[in-house]
Amino acid sequence: MTQITPSRSQIPELNPPYRLLLGPGPCNVDPRVLRISSAPQLGHLDPEMFTILEETAALLREVFQTKNDMTLCVSGSGFSGAEAVLSNLLEEGDTLIAGSLGFFSGRIVDIASRVGATVINLETEPGQPLEAATLEKAFQENPGVKLFATAVAETSTGLRQPLEELERVTHAHGALFVVDAVCGLGGIPVKVDEWKIDACYAGSQKCLGALPGLAPVTLNERALETIKKRRKPVQSYYLNLEALNRYWNGDHTYHHTICSNLVYGMREALRITCEEGLEARFARHQLHGDALKAGIKALGLRILTEPGYELPVLTAILLPKGVDEMHIRKTLLSRYNIEIGGGFGALQGRLIRIGLMGYNANSQNVYTVLEALEHVLPESGYPVTRGTAIQAVDDFYASQH
Ligand SMILES: Cc1ncc(COP(=O)(O)O)c(C=O)c1O
Incomplete structure (x- = not known):
């Protein structure tokens, strides 16, 4: 490993990029x-x-x-x-x-x-x-x-x-x-x-x-x-x-x-x-977690978790064989500034995990991440018809009124 010698010209003032943190945490804060x-x-x-x-x-x-x-x-x-x-x-x-x-x-x-x-x-x-x-x-x-x-x-x-x-x-x-x-x-x-x-x-x-x-x-x-x-x-x-x-x-x-x-x-x-109230906050997480899952399922992707036991706040999505998990995550980050999570241990390379937690649990983020996925999935080995997930989410939210 080569060490750098700190000098003012080499190490500028820090200006981190904005990321939309839709992984398993940390999340963007209010x-x-x-x-x-x-x-x-x-x-x-x-x-x-x-x-x-x-x-x-x-x-x-x-x-x-x-x-x-x-x-x-x-x-x-x-x-x-x-x-x-x-x-x-x-x-x-x-x-x-x-x-x-x-x-x-x-x-x-x-x-x-x-x-x-x-x-x-x-x-x-x-x-x-x-x-x-x-x-x-x-x-x-x-x-x-x-x-x-x-x-x-x-x-x-x-x-x-x-x-x-x-x-x-x-x-x-x-x-x-x-x-x-x-x-x-x-x-x-x-x-x-x-x-x-x-x-x-x-x-x-x-x-x-x-x-x-x-x-x-x-x-x-x-x-x-x-x-x-x-x-x-x-x-x-x-x-x-x-x-x-x-x-x-x-x-x-x-x-x-x-x-x-x-x-x-x-x-x-x-x-x-x-201030929000616990019940209202749980309902908000449930609503947007469900909306995300509706979009994911419309794309033909499967949720890893046993039905009935899914968390609203974190959705674990199984990737079919041949779909490049690393490419999905890297491209979401580089093109959209969106961070999501991958799989651990035996699930490494087979799973993507999307978190909608706290401040981030809202409809804008559901649409944003699904739009981005519809763009990135085909080039990662999983063809989709653009607009499918978005339509499913529109229908889902409409059904909740
Ligand atoms: C269920 C659960 N337990 C423990 C931890 C560990 O927390 P931390 O990484 O903040 O130490 C995490 C982190 O993702 C978690 O999700």
Whole structure:
């Protein structure tokens, strides 16, 4: 690798191109979020900052639909929330059942193993949900399981995992019920209290519509008790949730230097979410996700996800053999400034993934990405009749009035 020697002439002022971010996240954020994120910084121990933290936590409780005191943002992306929750609840020698629905919930296995837990991995086929009977069997075969964790929204396959039955089975066996809502929160219902979720972690940069870099988490009393009863202190200083909660919701004792501007952006994104109203926001995501799927199906393309389990916020589209996934994505980016996602692992090269999340979930983006796809698909090996998807979307929206 050749290193460049920085000099003023070689490294100009940065002026990144505008991208329409229609992949699995990050998404474009509301200009209100961008504006407040460039407001003057506050120190992390400024009294004004403490008020902002408390307001942000209060708004987060609204969006998580919980009264949990321990509701805060971990400094880091979605996986920092996963690490925080799992490494605080689990200890060496504990056993966890993981509902691995794809790449992202599959990382629960990795994170829990690093903590030293024994992992029973229940892996589903791509796009298929985890059945309650499978979980029941795993609990029966493995007495003493401490925790079951899975995702409500698996971004790698566009799967929406029903949680009701899984919760019932988990609690019937006395284990903790932990949910990854990184992709779901703010776009589909995540009712922490009503669904008896003991611990939940999320991400900022998807349906919540904030910038990457903060991971909302919420834990109930039972989860908190589990942490209090640990045999050994949490291995991670940085992700110690009791200390983080003291900084966010207690006497604000220093733990680490939080980025005030990221918190401003999160607070504004949550204000926008609450202004819109949760039900209206979920309905908006559903409407435009359905419109996109109508256009995709009109093109003769198949959705990977089992029918009835599709996420509205992320559509995973299977490509027939011979269609060049890389060409589609590269051309959308270079010609239209549109970013979409590809497939992970075995699905690499066989899948494109389109996200309509937060600020980006609107009809303009449905039309824009489908127009662009109608243009790009034929030169990527998939002939289409121009206008087919657009007509289907027109018909779909008309049918909704
Ligand atoms: C379901 C799910 N979990 C976890 C993550 C990891 O989040 P991050 O990349 O913000 O660390 C993602 C990211 O796409 C996700 O979709």
